[in-house]
Amino acid sequence: MNAFREIPRVRALSPSWFRALYERRARPVVLEGALASRPALKTWSFEHLAAAGDVTVTVRVSRPGRAQLFDGDPGAAFEYRRLPLSQALAGVSKPNGEVWYVQHVALETLPRLHGELGTLDYAPAAERDQAKLWICGAGTKNPLHWDTHHAALGQILGEKRFIVFSPDDSPKLAAFAARTVWRTSGLDLSAIDRTRFPHFDDATGWSCTVRPGDVLYVPYGWWHYMGCDAPSISVTWWWPPSRLGAIRDSLRDVLRDRVTPRLARRLGAIEF
Secondary structure (H helix, E strand, C coil): CCCCEECCEEECCCHHHHHHHHHCCCCCEEEECCCCCCCHHHHCCHHHHHCCCCCEEEEEEECCCCCCCCCCCHHHCCEEEEEEHHHHHHHHHCCCCCEEEEEEEEHHHCHHHHHHHCCCCCCCHHHCCCCEEEEECCCEEEEEECCCCEEEEEEEECCEEEEEECHHHHHHHCCCCCCCCCCECCCCCCCCCCCCCCCHHHCCEEEEEECCCCEEEECCCCEEEEEECCCEEEEEEEECCCCHHHHHHHHHHHHHHHHHHHHHHHHCCCCC
8 A cells, every 4th residue: 555645734824725736736745733722722621621611512423333433324333322412521531441422512611611712724614613523532443435525624632643535536535536426435444345346545545643733624525534543523514615516516416425325224234
């Protein structure tokens, strides 16, 4: 397998230069220390989050011995539970044999945390304060997939490891390269099956470790995989692409995304 390339890391990059050099060219980048001055870097911990308000959150649960992998119907790959935030945080801290991952918590439902984080100047004005909160413990993985919008992940506590691939490598990563059944792959980067994915070694992967204060930008359509070896708190922002062709494609993908669960269930067991 070709060694993964390092995603570029840049410091003190202005929003205008970010848009010109990375967003418009659809290139991933780590904006090193972009959130370093935010109060959240000093205040956020599991205990601090638990005291911020007991909103109900979604927890993705992985069972022992089962790969954390989208393979077939994405809705059937994991169990999802709705729990108060404090209970979810306790489960992440003491998983009792399961791997818990708190996902997609709208930060605006937690005003104290929202104020401590602030906005992301690299995102368009309408999305700058629309952050989502993610919380995971050791052993959490987010399997290889791609998003219908640009994504920026800001790391607050702990570290996360990422591997990303260009959309051009889709035929090497997933059988449904034309995106018929959807945004995920049965390719497990922790145990690569080269019989099932014989062209994987021809793909070009890019990797990085995102540390507290950093922001990782993943362009629309880029495949990405995450691994977490210790407790972690992150936030994400999403926004649609601005280039004309990408706008059209993103709108198409958003519409497809709405019908995919029904389609996947009808097709049954799918080899991605």
